[in-house]
Amino acid sequence: MKVLKYIFIFSLFMIIYFISYDSIYAANLSVTNTNIYFTRNLNNGKRYSEKLEYYSFDNIPAYCVEPGIKAGSKQYNSKSIKDLGYSEEVTEKIKKIAYYGYKYPGHDDIKYYYAAQGLIWQTILELNETPVFSTLPFDSGTHIDVTNEVNEINNLVDKHDLLPKFGEIINLNLGDIKEYSDLNNVLNNYNYELLDNSIVNITKDNNKLVIKGLKKGSTSIKFYKDKAYTSNYRVYIADGYQNMYKVGNISLKSNTLKINVAGGSITLNKVDSDDFKFNKNLTNTKYNLYDINNNLIEELTINSKGISYLDNLDIGKYYVQESVSSKMYNKDPNKYYFDISLDNPKVNLILKDEIIKGSIKVLKTDEETNEVLRDVCFTLSDENNNKITTKCTNNEGILIFDNIKYGNYLLKETKSKDGYELDNNIYKVNIDENKEIVNLNIKNKKIYEKVVIDNVPNTYKLSFYQIFIILCYLGVSYYALKKI
Secondary structure, three states, X not given: OHHHHHXXXXXXXXXXHHHHHHHHOOEEOEEEEEEEEEEEEOOOOOEEEEEEEEEEEOOEEEEEOOOOOOOOOOEEEEEOHHHHXXXXXXXXXXXXXXXXXOOOOOOOOOHHHHHHXXXXXXXXXXXXXXXXXXXXXXXXXXXXXXXXXXXHHXXXXXXXXXXXXXXXXXXXXXXXXXXXXXXXXXXXXXXXXXXXXXXXXXXXXXXXXXXXXXXXXXEEEEEEOOOOOOOEOEEEEOOOOOOEEEOOEOOOOOEEEEEEEEOEEEEEXXXXXXXXXXXXXXXXXXXXXXXXXXXXXXEEXXXXXXXXXXXXXXXXXXXXXXXXXXXXXXXXXXXXXXXXXXXXXXEEEEEEEOEOEEEEEEEEEEOOOOOEOOOOEEEEEEOOOOEEEEEEOOOOOEEEEEEEEOEEEEEEEEEOOOOEOOOOOEEEEXXXXXXXXXXXXXXXXXXXXXXXXXXXXXXXXXXXXXXXXXXXXXXXXXXXXXXX
């Protein structure tokens, strides 16, 4: 029973509401003579001319929406726009024409009233031409030109449902200042509201937005139109009199545009400290990126082009430090600090590594006596036998090849000391530790001179015959001794 009671009370309330609706929104029409005549050129070739009257409800402009029927000053009741009996297309256009007509911001000239009323009649009657206005019937007096006003209203009506269009999303980098044009060319008809003005700064320049990325992040901009009036439109109807449309707010569209701001970036460029060029052996060198509070942000690896890149960094202070060096290079212990800021959002660092270098020390001595040998020369070549340099031993029998870069080398004696054999051996030498000294003790053989007996005096020279007699004598003597 309680439920039935509530249903009854609700139903009674609704009946009272709808019965009293007309009286709640009832209003008296004010009619003012403009001393202006309109002339309508009908599609059947006939012309119709009559005095134009200015209508209003509570000092708010109103338009005739039932041509050919007289307006009255009696009380009008508010009705739905559907009660006018026109198609939705016609009623929507009436609403927009009235909205952008007389008293729309910037449209305070009474000619906007004439233009809007003429356009409404043209829409309802489906006229080929907009009515004209003059100080006498049938445009026989002073013609009142409302062409500019008609064009202005039509332009706004045509663009009423168009929204600013810049694409689905705008992406820019920290510190970038970019211009974006509205593809629908309606930006000037809209206001905008930025969700977070710490991410971007936006200014409007006619049909363009000028956007500057201030901080890494995302935000949205809302485009909207201010309501032009203090109340909504109303349709008023009175039996026996023409229907009236009171100017007021209509539905206004809005939309939002997302904006992404990518952070700053750091680019590491890796080079050899000797020639300031990238060496392929520096590939895969690694750096750690830290913030100013020593929090690890990212590990960066040098690629095959000598570069490592990271973007989307917040504004702030950072540093990088080498964590893994190439096996051929010394690890750089230094910290390299940099700032990401609006004035400097893209940072480039050139980072040098020193290649491992060592020395080759050769001691040259006599093979038998260990006497040091001076002026013995050696040529150092790379592992492909390309000559690098040649050096000779000093007074201490020593030569040193210093600042030799990491790698494999060949060492060969190219000039021996007088009186010694040339060593034809090829010695393989490796430099793989920094400041390493590779010691080689290489010995040489002395060359001994052959003794040649010559120019012996003739008194000591024996002939073949003499030698034969001596040998025979020795043989006989030996035989005789054995017999004894």
